[in-house]
Amino acid sequence: MLGQYYAGSNFEQLKLTRSDSTVNFDWGGGSPDSALATDLFSVRWSGSVIANSSETYTFYTKSDDGIRLWVNGQLLINNWTEHALTEDQGTITLVAGQKYDIRLEYYENFGGAIVQLLWSSPTQAKDIIPQSNFLLPDVTAPTASTDLASITQLGDRDYRFSVTYRDATAVKRSTIGDDNLVVTGPNNYAQTAKVVNLSQDATGGILVATYSIDAPGGLWDEADTGIYFLNLQANQVSDIDRNFIPAGALGTFRVDFAPPTAQVNGLAPIVAGGNDYRFAVTYRDNLAVKQSSLYEALLVTGPNNTTIPVQWLSFRRDRDAETITATYRILAPGGSWDMADSGNYAIVLQPQTLSDLDRNFTSPGTLANFSVDFLPPTVQLDPLAAVSAGSTSYQFTVTYRDATGVSRTTLGDRNIVVTGPQGDLQPAKLISVSSATDGSPLVATYRWDAPGGTWDEADSGQYWLNLQANQVSDVLGNRVGAIALGALQVDLTAPTATLKLLTSAIELGTQDYSFAVTYRDASGILLSSIENQDITVTGPNNFTQLANVVSIVPSPDNKVVTGIYRITAPAGLWNAAAVGTYNIRINPQQVSDRQNNFVAAATIGSFVFAAPPTPPPVDPTDFSQWVVDWSRQWLNQRSSELPTAGQSLNSWLTNVVMAQPLTAADRVAWSFWLTTIPLEPSALASDFVAAWLKATALPNPGLDGGSVNGLP
Known part of the structure; x- marks a missing residue:
């Protein structure tokens, strides 16, 4: 039994604590210990008692003076008075082998001091309760332990964890509840954990409680990152002897969704002839980088898909930490750096290597590039x-x-x-x-x-x-x-332009006219500047037309370039209405040399379209008959080529009459009729044919006629 000895008859001042094997003391007129006076002291014994048999036991006390006895929480004896040696008793039913709390309180006033504790039962003779049936009281509180996992998955609503309580006797189950633990964390987070499950072993010496807390914002996310503390509250969890686990931190867990980052520090240039290359990488994590993940995290790739192993050299901080700087090196591919090693290199983070303590792995990829370069720009x-x-x-x-x-x-x-x-x-x-x-x-x-x-x-x-x-x-x-x-x-000298006429005369009835312009420049003509906007041709009856480029003939160095240009005859046909002089003019800012100097705008020449020649002198009577005969013959042979309704004179002459080679007789006849019957180019061909038939007195184009000898 545990004996606690006090000065004063009502436990005023604790003077001594000791283990007493039994309660069987007769101190007479003395005291239990020199620390106590011979009178006015009190003693409290506590512990457990174990019955040998399952039956009703009678507990006895002999005391001088006051005495009280509790067994299993029941007050069996209560004689808290000053008295001479007196025996008191009380009964209770006990189960063999089971522990029962027992507490005996005694005080001595004056005179003799005696106190004894005995028991008896149907199978047990009355006797002092021996040491073998007592146990010292349990004054050791239970222990609490936990193994907390980190939160690394986004989106969960709560966090569950288990706490294992252990006690040499038994953890008191009723003390496990929602007020045991408070979890604190970043951003002033504080929440009482709720019990969601409770298990125990057969003896009650181990209880495993599962608790739950809610995520700060409803769901665990990046805003909740940090370290959380699990705090046991005071006077919450105890054993059956009411020994409470002291308040304190049971452990921590981390909320961590972000992997570490890696940054290559400033890279120095590679020196020719050196045998290696060294660089440093700084790793950072919001909680802690796992140092052991850094040794083989890197690889260097080089030209032609070569790979170079990276050797770890040192850490600036030799432990897991929020920031760790590691120094590495690679060996020169050929033993020393030289021109053969020129090219681009990359420092590459390998997959599933760099991580924090919660195994959040950093994605692989290139961290930095460097070049081996001994060549100038x-x-x-x-x-x-x-x-x-x-x-x-x-x-x-x-x-x-x-x-x-x-x-x-x-x-x-x-x-x-x-x-x-x-x-x-x-x-x-x-x-x-x-x-x-x-x-x-x-x-x-x-x-x-x-x-x-x-x-x-x-x-x-x-x-x-x-x-x-x-x-x-x-x-x-x-x-x-x-x-x-x-x-x-x-070259600030402008190119020159010279006109060259390609024919001496324009043939009557043709549709266009071509001419050549030769450009000269010391630095060379810009060929792309020769185009359809270069030259304007003007003539009689307000004729104005841009000449189209037909072809370009350059010299090898482009210093002399000839452009062939073409215009369409007025109204589409060279005839009597088109007679006159035509001027050819270079337009401004058109043709240039390679230095952007333009040919000056100017008239560079002209050409003349003369009146059709007069037929040779012929006797009027004979010529008139010949023209009529020629007309009859032409109409008889080519009646299918007469104009269609609404066809213009110009279209008919161009596409039908002049589409076939002309004999000398044809040229004389057509020259006569085109001169004799002057019409505007826009006139209808039917008007011309009507005038022609009227002049020849031919009734219709279907008359049969004999052959007509052609004029020489």
Whole structure:
């Protein structure tokens, strides 16, 4: 039994605690211990009692002075008075082998001090209860443990976890409830966990309670990320001896949906001749990066699909943490870095490697790229535009390219020098660059001033653009040597145009007319500028028509180019109404050379369409009869070719009459009739035929006629 000894007759001041094997004391006029006076002290014994048989037991006390006894919570003896040695008793039914709480309280006032505890039963003689039937009271509280899993799946509404309670005697089941635990977390989250299930082993020494809490916003999502604490509340869970588990944190769990991130720190350039390349990667996670996942997380790929193993060297922080920086290296493919290793390389994160403590894996992919480059940038002079007469300067662009990037700061006013026709030198001024930072390609715009203030014919000639040595470099310091970029031909003299007539005369009854214009220029004619808008032909009766280009005949260097042009006859047919002079004029801003100099607008020549020739002199009587006979013969042989209703004279003459070769007699006859019967080109062919029949007195076109000898 556990004995607690107090000064004072009513447990005023605890002086001593000890284990007493039985309660069988006669202190007489003395005291239990030197710590106590001989009078006015009190003692409380507690523990458990175990019956040997299942039957009714009588408990006895002998005391001087006050005494009280409880067994299994029942007050069996209560003689809390000052008295001489007195025996008291009480009965209770007990089950063999079962533990029952027992508490005995005693006080000594003055005089002798005696206290004894005995029992008896039908099978047990009255005697002092021996040590073998007592157990010390249970003063050890139960333990609580839990194994909390992290929340890594979005969308769940609650979180369930189990707590295992253990006690050497038994956990008191009724103390497990909804007030046991409070879960706290980020954003001032605090929620009491609810019991959803409770199990126990056969002895009651282990109880497993399953609790549940609700997600802060109804569903677990990224906003709930963080660490949550499981806190046991005070005076909640106890054993059957009312030993409560102290308040405190039982454990933590994490809410974590985001995998770690990986960022390659600034990459240094690779030095030729070195045997390896080192770089650092910083990994971050909102809770903690799993350090062991970093050793084999990376691979480097290179030119021609080669792969290079990555060797881990060190950690800046040698443990799981929110931020870990790891240093790695790769070995040069051929033992040392040289030109053979040139190309682009990528630092690649491998799949299912990098993770946080909750096994959220980072998606694989390229983290960074670097290049092995021992070559300087390439330089390209972009196409040069023509110089405009009267302008004060000339601008041009140069494109720089490099595998690792062109250094922006190396582009400036000293890059390029222009050498003129007389050997004069002038630096080109940098006007702008396509980007304010290093990169590739970079397009730089330069300018130099006209030699005499403005560009004119005196400045004609060739200008050389020369990149100066060691001016432009890439970001690794590979510098470009001197380069002759190209030459600009300045030509401010306009091309000339010369007319050439292709025929001496226009044949009566034809439909069009062609002529040639030859263009000449020292720098070459721009062929694309020769088109249908170049030339306008004007003539009698307000005739105006743009000439169409039929063909272009250039010389090998395009310095001499002949264009063949064609116009359509007025009203579609060269006849008596079209007689007159026709002027050929170059239109402004049409034909140019390669330098954008245009042929001056001007009339470059003309041609004449003369009146049809007069038939040779013939005796009037004989000629008139011959014309009538010719007409009868033509109408008889070609009556199927007479005009259709509404057909124009021009259409009929063009498509029917003149569609076949003409004999000398035909030419004389048609010249006579077209001159004798003048009609407007828009007249109907039927009008012409009616006048023709009237003049010949032929009744209809179906008359039979004999052959008519042709005139020579």
